[in-house]
Amino acid sequence: MKIAMMTNNYKPFVGGVPISVERLAQGLRLRGHEVCVFAPEYEGYEDDAGEDIVRYRSFARCMKNGMVIPNVLDSKIQEEFACRDFDLIHTHHPMLIGNVAVRLSQRYQIPLVYTYHTRYEEYLHYLNPFSKKRENNAEHFLQNVCRRGLPCYMSAYMRKCSMIYAPSMDMKAFIERQSDSAMVQILPTGLEDASYQPDQEQAEKIRTRYIFLRAMHFYLPLFLRHRGLYWLKRWRPDFR
Template sequence: MRIAMLTNNYKPFVGGVPISIERQAKALRELGHEVMIFAPDYGDTEEEEGVIRCRIRKRRMANGMVYPRLFNPETESAFRREKFDCIHVHQPVYMGNMALYLGRKYHIPIIYTYHTRYEDYLHYLPVFREEEKAGAIRRLLIRAARERVIPWYMRWFTNRCDTVLAPTKGMKRDILLNGTSSLVEVFPTGLDEGFFEEHKEAAIAVRKQYGKDKKYLFCTVSRLEEEKNLFFLLKGMKKLKEEGMESFRLLLIGEGSLKGGLEKTAAKWGLEDCVTFTGNIPNEELPAYLQASDLFLFSSKSETQGIVIQEALASGCPVIAIRANGVEDTIEDGCNGYLAKEDVQEWCMKIWKALEGPGRGKMREEAKKSVSGYRNLALAAREEQIYTNCIEAKWKEETAGEREHAAVSFSRLFKIT
């Protein structure tokens, strides 16, 4: 089948959605399908087979994301030339609006993946920044946007899609509770085989480079942005040090607009010898960093799935995470990691427990087992079936509509005669 994937962000932007799209497209192509990705043109983007770049607006978000044009000629032109069997869209605005338009125009089904909790990302829009400094009326408007406008819009958008894919069971529950009546399927992002494979020599090299004389090596992978709650992570490192755990190092892997502030805070709290900012690491090298680490620390509360959590588990690295939707579906407390409230004391207690508790060795084994069903090709086969079901349902709907129209026309003709 021929699949059109529409997205507001893609490589070279680093994030969970671009990774998810790239993996899905790769696996579907391996199964023999044609996948065309429609993604923003960042200006200096190299041409890539199977990717059509679309024009964007000049203004960009603080984290480097761009604003695609609401209706772009590149996508429209490709749909006139090609015959796509279905559209898989990854955001509900911009490319999302384009997907609804194209789906109606060419009578093809629309599948939407609910990647993001948009109510947690309002701070990227200028009008919603510095909420704590806003006046009473502005705070009221921000609250209304978060609690009413966004849920209303997401309900409106999802009900115009043929199928909605939720990364976790918890997200499916929330989507349905918000009033979505379209079919909702649980479908997580798949993992490349590289995360399940052993990278012993590379992991030893990482441990030697960063662990040095430290007893424990932790890591986290994240965009360094407000919604990832990374200052809480630093508070946890400060608390561990105060409690006597001097011999550890945290690798903070990623880039973002908060990097400078995080570095200053780490220095202010005396964590220079305990926290290392590595910058971005190529995805193919990431398994070695995860396998070299004793624990993966995760502080975000805004995830729908948390791809990096699954990557850590597949690499045999137990996870300590804040208890939140999107995380609770993956971490089994005391089995493949630990969940904690957003409380520094409890968070640190769970870290101590994971490191010094009796089930430490078994936890690494359980981590790998818990995500064995997330392999990319296996999920692509299921995605193929979801697409097929959508296409068949659309065909039946169109055929039924044509039959009904023909019956009405015949009835009118009979009455006239």
């Protein structure tokens, strides 16, 4: 199967969505699928040779966390997409590149699936107009409007998708409460093989650090535990 995977942010930016996209693409390729990732470009960053990634333009201005603002009007997206015979579009955002994905899905009659990574209404306070430092009555009203309107938008967006993927059971339950017509399946973010390899050196460090704490928990009264932790912290500032 030939899959077009579309995202508003990708490596070198470090975040949950870029990691999920990269690992999912790697896993699908190992299973014999062809995966092309459509992602915004980052100045000075070059992808490894052999990676099938289409980098479309991004605006010069970046967000405070280093994430670029994608320019989804870049004609390169349409040109590269038209050159491939894709069987499926998998988008990881419901806005910007997500809107492009809907248009391409309808134009080429290709199924569209979407991974619901983020509850955007819970992240409005990170946007500058809604930050607590600038909040006033008008902005508070606008934030409430957006908070109530976003679920409606998300419900409408999901109706355009053939399948919705949720990264967890809790997110699946949330989506089903939000849209009873959505077909939802769970697709967790994968872990690299190295995550399953035991690290004896690190394990021994953890045992050494916490063995004293376990002894305190079982044998010392609460007051003495707190005092012991206080002096242990002074003795070893790196203790957590």
